Amino acid sequence: MYPPVTPPRQVKIGDAAAFAGTTPRAIRHYHQIGLLPEPERGGDGRRRYDYDDMIRLLWIRKMAQAGISLDDIRTAFDGAQNIEETLGRLGDTLATQEADIKQQRAAIQRLQTVGSPLGLLSSPVTDRLSHLPTGALRTSDLDALLVTERIFGPLGAAVQASTFIALATHPDLRAEADQLDAADAALDDSVDPDDPRVEELATQHHTHHKALTQTIEADGLDAAEENLFESYDADQTRDEDTRTSAFEAVTKMPYTYSPARIRCLQLTAQLLTQDHQNTPDDR
Known part of the structure; x- marks a missing residue:
């Protein structure tokens, strides 16, 4: 027969940590933050933990x-806070983490697929x-989509x-776009914004944009855009990192456009706005 086992009345920190499934360093930290009262030390100057200490340590774990x-554990032990409030906040945090994990899994799947x-x-x-x-798709295409997604969200980039x-x-259309890009690049800081070439280029951009729009409609791509807004809800496609308005985001995105190129963009936008104003409303 085995000799009877007599459990100790007190144990050292190493034994307490081993039983609770933690480390002496963690227990010392609990003492420092007032989560676990520090017990009296024995004659050898080491801490000794009794039954009540171990029970509290197990609940902490x-x-x-x-x-x-x-x-929150400390305030719960002190009775300074309702544990239900703590659990409510924890539930909200876990729900957010679960949503983040779901998005991360979806991103990994997309990477594996495309x-x-x-x-x-x-x-x-x-x-x-x-x-x-x-x-x-060119790298510049993906770069543009990345910026648009950041400013206008996933649906804006999808459009x-x-x-x-x-x-x-x-x-x-791609060859024409390349020619326009080259002409845009030529509008460097040496070009006066009032140079006639700026207005001519804006007219070319306007014409190209109209051709693109007609092609998008002819190919049924605009119908796919409409289906997007029906298939995806705002919460599903929301970028959680987007905390500023589109205007604020634009003002924070650096560009190297010259005054002449900015003027070209403004003139192109004016022409497109005029088209929109002159288009009959069929609704």
């Missing part, structure tokens, strides 16, 4: 494993572009995707 913060960097954009964008052959689908599937 259980609460910590449930995700309750050490500060590859990088397209897969890093939101699902409304990748859904619209994933059918295009490899290499159809802009129509432009890049049209460019990728119509070489003539």
Whole structure:
């Protein structure tokens, strides 16, 4: 027969930590923050933990494993805060974490399906572009979608995707866009904003935009845009990092545009606005 086991009345910090499933360093931290009262020391100057200490330590570990913060555990023990309030806040935090994990899993799946960097954009964008052959989209296209998604959200970028689908599937429009990009780049700081070339280029941009719009409509891409707003709700596609308005976001995004190029953009926008004002309202 085995000799009877006599449990100790007190144990040292190492034994207490081993039994509770923690570390001596963690227990010392509990003492420092007032979560676990520091016990008396024995004749050798070391802490000794009794039954009540171990019970409290075990409850601390259980609460910590449930995700309750050490500060909330302390206030719960002190009776300074209703535990239901703490649990309510914890539930909200866990719900947010679950949503984040869901989004991260979806992003990983998109990356596995369509590859990088397209897969890093939101699902409304990748859904619209994933059918295009490899290499159809340029790096500059993806860069533009990235910026648009940041400013206007996933649905805004998904609508802009129509432009890049049209460019990728119509070489003539892509060649024309390349010529306009080269002309834009030539509007450097040496060009006066009132130079006639600026207005001429704005007119060319206006014409090109109209051709793009007609192609988007002819190819049925605008119908796909309408379906987006029916298929995706705002909460599903919201960018949690977007905390500023579109205007504020634009003012914080640096550009290297010259005054002449900015003037060209303004003139193009005026022409497009005139088109919109002169278009009969069929609604």
